[in-house]
Amino acid sequence: MSDTPFGFGLPPEEPEDGDDGKKKGSEGGGQGGQGPANPFGGFGGLPGGSGGQGGPGGDNPFAAMFGSLNPNDLGAAFQQLGQMLSYEGGPVNWDMAKDIARQTVSAGTADGTKDSSVSPGERSAVEEAVRLADLWLDGVTSMPSGAATSVAWSRAEWVEATLPAWKQLVDPVAERVGAAMGDVLPEEMQAMAGPLLGMMRSMGGAMFGQQIGQAVGVLAGEVVGSTDIGLPLGPAGKAALLPLNIEAFGKDLGVDKNEVRLYLALREAAHQRLFAHVPWLRSHLFGAVEGYARGIEVDTSKLEDVVGQLDPSHPEQLQEALQQGMFQPEDTPAQKAALARLETALALVEGWVDAVVHEAAKPRLTSADALRETLRRRRASGGPAEQTFATLIGLELRPRRLRDAARLWASLTDARGLDGRDALWEHPDMLPTADDLDDPDGFVHREQMDFSELDKMLGEAAGGTRKPDLTKDTDADDGTGTEGDSDK
Incomplete structure (x- = not known):
């Protein structure tokens, strides 16, 4: 489990001479590694500054903006800083997140692949693939x-x-996390500290926006559809695929x-x-x-100490305090329970999809086994889903859970048939638990035993077989002759 729910950061920089590769406040960010040790780490990629991906000043946004600017750019930098500090929206500056995600997409992936508009031929190919897939899944x-329409997206459209x-x-x-900024001060002091708290909230919203925007932008270069991470991220009823990323995914597989x-x-x-068709999911x-x-x-005790020492005239102190773990969240039983529920539910979703897709593809696609294993290994090596959840909320979706869940759903198909297997989705209380994933068989x-008993009861009711009247004395039918007495 990563140290923080918002460990979004940049991919590690190449160590320079004499550098041990450990950048303060931005360790292991980005895809495939744990995030920085606090929710605001890695704030080096402000648009317009020099602290972008792999750039200097990645640990301090102010150094990133001002450290290597020529005088002609100072006006724009101060304007950007003013916009950041004047933000008065919610806990995340989503305008900034969107801008940075789009910029990350425009920059292209590490292999130099640039985003491009979807061609009419690619759009037709996706529509045909989804149509045929739905036919096989029937x-x-x-x-x-569940898909009323199918679309082909570019990365920017995703x-x-x-x-x-x-x-x-x-x-x-x-x-x-942001509420802690106001909770640390007594109520009578909050009015006096209003400007400082307002600045902290504005910077917090901008920092969250920067980190989330980077993560979403990087993820857009890897996902192949709208449900890669096991959640419905796109509009309801719209099956979406990304032709550019599908091409990159299959490039070295040797599969048509x-x-x-x-x-x-x-x-x-x-x-x-x-x-x-599972409305509660x-x-x-x-x-x-x-x-x-x-x-x-x-x-909050650490936060109180830091807030008391901040000088509003030196806003870079806030960034330094954030990098020292001022908002380090603590593990709690509630967090662990929520993460366990989420991990189990995601494993069941992915396991069901894995099982039904394999059943549909196996007799029709010669590469079905190879593609199934490729996707499973993608999970094991930290694919988009694992990277996103690990950096977003500290969840590591273990591949073992997925394999166990897929085996459980396949076994249920053999034991109960399609209707009996899918009926378990009618209510969350009917689904397997984490313990059941440990023992699928x-x-x-x-x-199977419970289902057989239910079938027997339903059959008796349909055939008119008299069921015992549980309102009568249980001794009335014990073979002692008292039943005759009850008729007198």
């Missing part, structure tokens, strides 16, 4: 299609379409690109069915994130 699940979902995910966590596209379309369409997953946010506790065996 035979392996009782849930009907950013635009998913930001509302990110806002719903991130705001509760940022709100709880049409098969790659179709397999990924199967996964996207399966996710859409699940979220469309979205709120259940997002609610687990909110539950985590409610469990965040901040070391045990859960299937118990469910």
